[in-house]
Amino acid sequence: MTAQSAGTAGLYGPGTALVVVDVQVDFADPSGSLYVPGGGDVVPVVNEHVAAARAAGSPVVYTQDWHPPHTPHFATDGGVWPVHCVRDTPGAELHPDLDVAGPVVRKGTGGEDGYSAFSVRDPVSGETSATRLGSILAEQDVRRIVVVGLAGDVCVKETVLDGRRLGYDVVVPLEGTRFVEVSPGDGERAVQEMRAAGADVRGAAAL
Numbered sequence: 001m002t003a004q005s006a007g008t009a010g011l012y013g014p015g016t017a018l019v020v021v022d023v024q025v026d027f028a029d030p031s032g033s034l035y036v037p038g039g040g041d042v043v044p045v046v047n048e049h050v051a052a053a054r055a056a057g058s059p060v061v062y063t064q065d066w067h068p069p070h071t072p073h074f075a076t077d078g079g080v081w082p083v084h085c086v087r088d089t090p091g092a093e094l095h096p097d098l099d100v101a102g103p104v105v106r107k108g109t110g111g112e113d114g115y116s117a118f119s120v121r122d123p124v125s126g127e128t129s130a131t132r133l134g135s136i137l138a139e140q141d142v143r144r145i146v147v148v149g150l151a152g153d154v155c156v157k158e159t160v161l162d163g164r165r166l167g168y169d170v171v172v173p174l175e176g177t178r179f180v181e182v183s184p185g186d187g188e189r190a191v192q193e194m195r196a197a198g199a200d201v202r203g204a205a206a207l
């Protein structure tokens, strides 16, 4: 293994899935409306994980933040985030260089907050509902997930915490994520929270 290559050795096999979170133009491209610093750098790393997962027979599942033009998720409608990943717009597309080799689970489609890949939450009523991810993983007898993508301190973190709550073993290779750090220290705190929840967080955070 060279210094640049992803730490994929021994990571994948039947029973383990790769979950690629929100590698989308608005997060990964510097022109994106919610750019995660260095976000585009994860694309070649994630592609290495996709190749390793496929070679070892691991399912690969992608998520896509997919918001209506108006949602309480957006600051313009009372929420906290700049408008991003509006359905059917270029910013919502998966990164053009990402290797897509599995189902894409869209989240937030009904105006909910869709932080975790497993569940969405109505920001008004607080009601949560499951995405398709859990059933896709169950169909393939997945017990362990490797989570990469954007942003490490938002949707990756919530996916990891939800995965642990649901009883999955969870591995987070930090080379495959970047942090948006709305507040300084969010990245480091996210790493601590994921570890405290029992996730196997590997490598060094790009912070």
Ligand code: VGL
Pocket (backbone or CB within 6 Å): 022, 027, 065, 081, 114, 115, 150, 151, 152, 154, 155, 156
């Ligand atoms: C995300 C903020 C708002 C993410 C999604 O994918 O990390 N962050 N919506």
Ligand code: ZN
Pocket (backbone or CB within 6 Å): 065, 067, 073, 081, 084, 085, 108, 114
């Ligand atoms: Zn969003």
